[in-house]
Amino acid sequence: MRLLIAEDDSRLLTQLDALLQQNGYSVDLADNGNNALYQLQEYNYDLAVIDIGLPGIDGFDVIRKARQNDVRTPVLILTARDRWQEKVEGLDAGADDYLTKPFHNEELLARVKALIRRASGQANPSIQFGPVCLDTVAEEITLNDVRLDLTAYEYKVMEYLMLNPQKIVSKTELTEHIYDQDFDLDSNVIEVFVGRLRKKLDPDGTLKPIETLRGRGYRLNREL
Template sequence: MRLLVVEDDSRLLTQLDVMLQQQGYSVDLADDGEKALFLANEYPYDAAIVDVGLPKIDGFELVRQCRKKDISMPILMLTARDRWQEKVEGLDAGADDYLTKPFQNEELLARLKALIRRASGQANPLLSHGPIALNTLSEDVTVNDVSVSLTAYEYKVVEYFLLNPEKVISKTELTEHIYDQDFDLDSNVIEVFIGRLRKKLDPNGDVKPIETLRGRGYRLAKWA
């Protein structure tokens, strides 16, 4: 999952960056609203974390401009002030949720996961498709009720597929949403990664969980 984090407190921005990357997220950073608006227009994000008190363009106006441009990513707003009027203004501007500083990382992560699930039409923390099941709370993945050990990147790819079960996902889209660095898309990096993931999900070749659509990308297999 690719996130946009917008915060003018450099210490907090760094802390969020480290914490979210440790959780397997791909993170882009902005320390003012103007830069954040540029990034939001240029790249597809699965969610954004936006501070209210930003230089150049404040958090409220940033959210309003994103929504005017039909940028539909879920947005979690942060504020140091616990005033209900400010929360209402943020929600009216188009934010999806609100968190008051200081906060616990566990609460921020829980709210973030819930926003991403709901944006994909999944309210339940247990995602499933055919024999594959993923619990977004415990981050456990099973195939036919058998636990599968995955790396952080592999987990995020499975999660992304399960949040988009009917969608054909291109190599470019996988790269943009999963990885921090840009890979040469003519290379076989993604093919090798998907091949390794298939072996972990389907070591005996019985399930065939991920289809390849030549020239288009990948999609979860369809099960009756």
């Protein structure tokens, strides 16, 4: 999953970057409102974490302008202000949730996961697709209640497909959402991951869980 973090406190920005990368997210950074707005409008993120007190354009205006330009990325606002009016203003601007500083890392991670699930129409932390179950809390996938031994990137590929079950997902889109920006988009590594997933999910070749649509990308088999 690819996230944007907009925060002008360089120490906190570094901490958030490390925390989220350690938890398997691909992270882009912005330290002012102008950059945050540009990145939101230019790139497709699974979630944006935006501090209200950004220099240049503040967080409220970043969110308002992004929503006016039809940016639908879920937004979690960070604020050091504990006044309820400012939380309401953030939500009215188009944010989806808020977190007041200081916060516990575990709460931030839980809110990030919940917002990404909701944006995909999934309220339940466990997502079932036929005999395949994705547990977004434990970050594991089971097949007929048996836990699969997946690498971190195999899990990320399957997680993205299961959070977008009706969508045809291109190799480029998958790469952008599981790797940092400088990764080689022409690499065949996604094909390798999908091939491994097919073997682990369908060793007998009967389930056919991941469809390939030639020239378009991948999609979960809707007949699972």
